[in-house]
Amino acid sequence: MRAAILTIGTEILFGQITNTNTVFLSRELNNMGFDVLYHHTVGDNEGRLADLMTDIFRSCDLIITTGGLGPTEDDLTKETAAEVLHDTLVRHEESVRWLEGLYASRGWSMTENTYKQAMMPSRATVFPNSNGTAPGFALSENGRIIACMPGPPNEMKAMWSLSVKPYLESFSSEVIRYRILRTYGIGEPKLETLLLPLIDGQTDPTLATYAKVGECSLRIASKRATEEEAFAAIDEMTAKVMDIIGDNVYSMDDEELYLVVGKKLIANNLEISSCESCTGGLFASTLVKVPGISAVFDRGIVTYSERAKTEELGVPAELIAAKTAESPEVALAMAAGLKKKTGSRICVSSTGVAGPGPYHGLPAGTMFIGLVWDADISEKAAVSGETLPDDPSVRFRVIRMDTVRDERETNKLFCVLKMLDSIRRILP
DSSP, X not given: OEEEEEEEOHHHHTTSSOOOHHHHHHHHHHHTTOXXXXXXXXXXXXXHHHHHHHHHTTTOSEEEEESOOXXXXXXXXXXXXXXXXXXXXXXXXXXXXXXXXXXXXXXXXXXXXXXXXXXXXXXXXXXXXXXSSOOEEEEEETTEEEEEEOSSHHHHHHHIXXXXXXXXXXXXXXXXXXXXXXXXXXXXXXXXHHTHHHHTTOOSSEXXXXXXXXXXXXXXXXXXXXXXXXXXXXXXXXXHHHHHHGGGEEESSOOOHHHXXXXXXXXXXXXXXXXXXXXXXXXXXXXXXXXXXXXXXXXXXXXXXXXXXXXXXXXOHHXXXXXXXXXXXXXXXXXXXXXXXXXXXXXXXXXXXXXSSOBTTBOTTXXXXXXXEEGGGGTTSSOXXXXXXXXXXXXXXXXXXXXXXXXXXXXXXXXXXXXXXXXXXXXX
């Protein structure tokens, strides 16, 4: 069944509230096997609403609406739905009794417009509102269905779960399930190119790529008769995808990179410390979003000045003078100095030019990451690193980033993502 989601309210068009209902309903409907074709928003205008509903029914069988069920004159969803599906409004006595009981229990006075909420299309299936005063309903005619719910998210979600979803389940004979793979280190054009043998001619499962700042996601979706069949098809496709880009996949559960890294550090009881210059503490503040990270995160130091790098980390002043603070040599010396200072199993550093302009001959976005760790951590990892000359039990890597962007905050974010991914690759 083809569906559209229609949110009603002039306040949404004015940008006065954020429309979160559409995101929730899209996910729910797709999981039930409905094909969501359109998202629409319309103001509180009966003519435009009627025209839009009529137009949607030219290509869809189901319209889900939120908003416009209240007691005021601009709440016109019921009137319009009844007009489009050739019905008339009648007084729904069960809703009247429920409203009167609710108002009496709370000591509220009933006004005449309150009863407007109990007016329903005569053929409607009425849905109670457990978190508000406006009931919802579903109305059908010749295979076309309109299901209407209130706009406030807490009212809508409760009504959806208790009434609307069970009502709609009888109209869907299939389910859609999907898996989101998160990747780092591969851009969307290259990702799509590598997966073209799987994408070309795809029917089910389907693959779709999505880009966000610094990384890409891949959705694998399948529509089948049962959940078990859908996930079996997804598992088979996932294995094929992993054969091609497995090294770049950091999550198969749609988790953020910092969560994946943080959970692995906790699971392996690996203490970590950080020292940051160009990222200004962004790495540490990102990592501490992970619940329970205090078990393994020892400290995060912002050593922004040259003096701080020398005093806090023991970076030789002559090294900074010779190579500049924005150099691979200083990045390594920072991480190595932190390792000596803290004894943490993993130490990571950042230095470079966040921007927006160039500095010391380096363009904005040129940044260096130092990573030092105990050799036994990565015995099974693909990235082995080099051994520190003065300590063979410790390994290191220096990573250069050349984002070449003028956006300072974007450069910092890119650097933190690279720091996290570099750590991920050495973890068991």
